[in-house]
Amino acid sequence: MFHFAQPNYLFLLLLVPLFLGLFYYSNLVRKRKLAKFGDYELLKDLMPNVSQTRQRIKFYLTLAALTLIILAIARPQFGASTESVKRRGIEVMIALDVSNSMLAKDVSPSRLEKAKQMLSKLSESLSNDKVGVIVFAGEAQMQIPLTADYVAAKMFLSSIEPGMISRQGTAIGSAIDLGIQGLSTNAKTGKTIIVITDVENHEDNAIDAAKLAAEKGIMVNVVGIGTPEGSPIPAAGTMSYKKDLSGNVIISKLDEQMGKEVAAAGKGMYVRADNSNGALKALTSSLDKLATAPVESKIYSSRDEQFTTMAWLAFFLLVIEIAILGRQNKWVNRFKWF
Known part of the structure; x- marks a missing residue:
């Protein structure tokens, strides 16, 4: 696949x-100036060594060279190669809650931003490991x-926003089930699902899903984001907060017990994320x-540089x-080059 490594150039x-x-x-201006002295075709006979064709060819060659130099500094690359390597590592599946309640600011700067940080x-801190999101x-x-x-995973994490999932709620069980499917079947590899959520309004049986993961040798760790006291949820595009049908401000609270x-069902640990680095x-x-255990990964190798x-x-x-002279030469002129 052809592309430029530095397309800005x-x-x-x-x-x-x-x-x-x-x-x-400039050619047009020069011809107009010559026309003041007489007919241009007659004046050409008075300038036998001047070659307009040579001037044009020299210009086009220089322009073509300039174009190629610009393309070269943009670093054209063609093709790509990958190779399989075996590393000793673990598999980590990150399940991040992006419901609207993650916009609450009881953790600075917000629950979601704290999770992303x-x-x-x-x-x-991961090395030789595999990660999914x-x-x-x-x-x-x-x-x-x-x-x-x-x-790539880090770049994606920075772009996560609540609007990525239109259906609101907190389906922790579905996230764990999907995490189980996304992990490999290599029994020797340590595997974990890290669920980062405010554990609010769970819509499915998250405990049964965590038990199933534990049975498959997958540890489920839960990071609670928020505070038990809770915080209002900012309404997008406004300076106010989300309200219920009765007009009361909704307070989103962290459900630590859940x-x-x-x-516990996933044989992992629970930890609450606050404004420190404890979690x-x-x-x-x-x-x-x-x-x-040895984990086989296909890694990107390199592209073939074409700038040379x-x-x-x-x-x-x-x-x-x-090599092309700007004016005709009596010795070279013996050969009809142009």
């Missing part, structure tokens, strides 16, 4: 039509299947205790341009 190609226009404009730091609200959706590409029950340290410690080809072509065009 392609904007320099706008110089090509600019130079082309200036060249034709924590996951970003967690991804930096699920988002859920009233339903669960797989966003990134298991991968060793932490950079979070602990789900974690992150607890998660990292838990992952370190998981057994590791462009650079050499530009060089040869410039050599030819220099």
